[in-house]
Amino acid sequence: MSILAVRQLSVWGKEKRIVDSISFDIHQGEWFALVGQSGSGKSVTAAAIGQLLPPNLYATGDVRYRDKNIVTLSETAIRQLRGKRLSYIFQDYQGSFTPFLTIGRHFEEYQRTHLNLSRAARKQQAEEALRSVGLSEQLYNRYPFQLSGGQLQRVSIAIALLLKPDILVADEPTTALDSVSSFQILQLLSRLQDETGCAILFITHDLRHVKKYADQIAVMNEGAIVESGAAKKILGNPSHPYTRTLIRSMPTLVQRDALTPEGVLP
Numbered sequence: 357m358s359i360l361a362v363r364q365l366s367v368w369g370k371e372k373r374i375v376d377s378i379s380f381d382i383h384q385g386e387w388f389a390l391v392g393q394s395g396s397g398k399s400v401t402a403a404a405i406g407q408l409l410p411p412n413l414y415a416t417g418d419v420r421y422r423d424k425n426i427v428t429l430s431e432t433a434i435r436q437l438r439g440k441r442l443s444y445i446f447q448d449y450q451g452s453f454t455p456f457l458t459i460g461r462h463f464e465e466y467q468r469t470h471l472n473l474s475r476a477a478r479k480q481q482a483e484e485a486l487r488s489v490g491l492s493e494q495l496y497n498r499y500p501f502q503l504s505g506g507q508l509q510r511v512s513i514a515i516a517l518l519l520k521p522d523i524l525v526a527d528e529p530t531t532a533l534d535s536v537s538s539f540q541i542l543q544l545l546s547r548l549q550d551e552t553g554c555a556i557l558f559i560t561h562d563l564r565h566v567k568k569y570a571d572q573i574a575v576m577n578e579g580a581i582v583e584s585g586a587a588k589k590i591l592g593n594p595s596h597p598y599t600r601t602l603i604r605s606m607p608t609l610v611q612r613d614a615l616t617p618e619g620v621l622p
């Protein structure tokens with residue numbers, strides 16, 4: 357059974373339709389990748405799901421989470437859902453932090469909104485969460501500027517997973533990181549997904565990440581989904597010309613695939 361069922365979701369701007377009646381299902385514990393070139397509508401789709409669109413855009417259609425259309429939930433209801441059941445991490449992790457608040461205060465704000473815990477329990481929970489993403493609990497008292505990009509993205513993951521959501525929306529979470537940090541963040545997400553059983557909606561234009569981690573993919577082009585299904589099948593045998601072009605534009609993916617088991621080109 358799907359945990360999130362997206363049906364005929366469209367996103368409209370003033371002058372045009374940006375996302376064009378797309379449908380897909382995400383199942384419990386699944387890594388679902390939404391892929392496509394820059395500007396194809398991935399981020400707007402992710403934002404529409406949690407009612408995070410900027411004011412000049414609006415969504416129509418159905419996004420079912422536990423039999424509720426969450427696109428039409430009230431502001432209060434969607435706030436409760438976001439964070440508790442549906443969490444987000446973003447490419448721009450810097451933007452998620454307030455420079456003059458410590459890491460601990462960022463946890464606190466989140467905990468106070470969603471939980472009823474004593475101060476000591478909040479601190480203990482935050483320190484455990486920091487350790488779960490491979491960070492020292494000493495970062496609790498530090499300010500965002502004292503952490504590296506990779507560390508800050510780890511903190512946002514720790515906060516996003518604090519309440520054990522059913523779905524984590526990860527919108528290009530590694531784009532702003534160097535390749536070593538990106539690799540570590542993806543490994544971390546994969547481990548935490550195994551541990552928590554959450555589904556991940558992973559937004560990316562990098563098919564190398566998809567190849568390694570995704571169970572299912574949907575390929576977006578100009579606001580529409582042109583092809584979707586099991587990641588292995590689509591990457592191994594794409595049927596849509598756009599998907600084929602996307603795969604061809606990833607030289608390392610093609611080259612690695614083209615190598616024989618001995619590591620040479622046939």
Ligand SMILES: Nc1ncnc2c1ncn2[C@@H]1O[C@H](COP(=O)(O)OP(=O)(O)OP(=O)(O)O)[C@@H](O)[C@H]1O
Pocket residue numbers: 369374392393394395396397398399400401410412413561
């Ligand atoms: N606030 C906005 N107002 C008007 N148009 C917008 C707005 N935000 C995004 N768009 C347009 O919607 C389209 C899809 O943008 P979106 O950010 O979803 O693409 P994307 O596939 O996520 O790209 P990227 O990989 O570069 O993040 C683009 O043409 C973009 O210019």
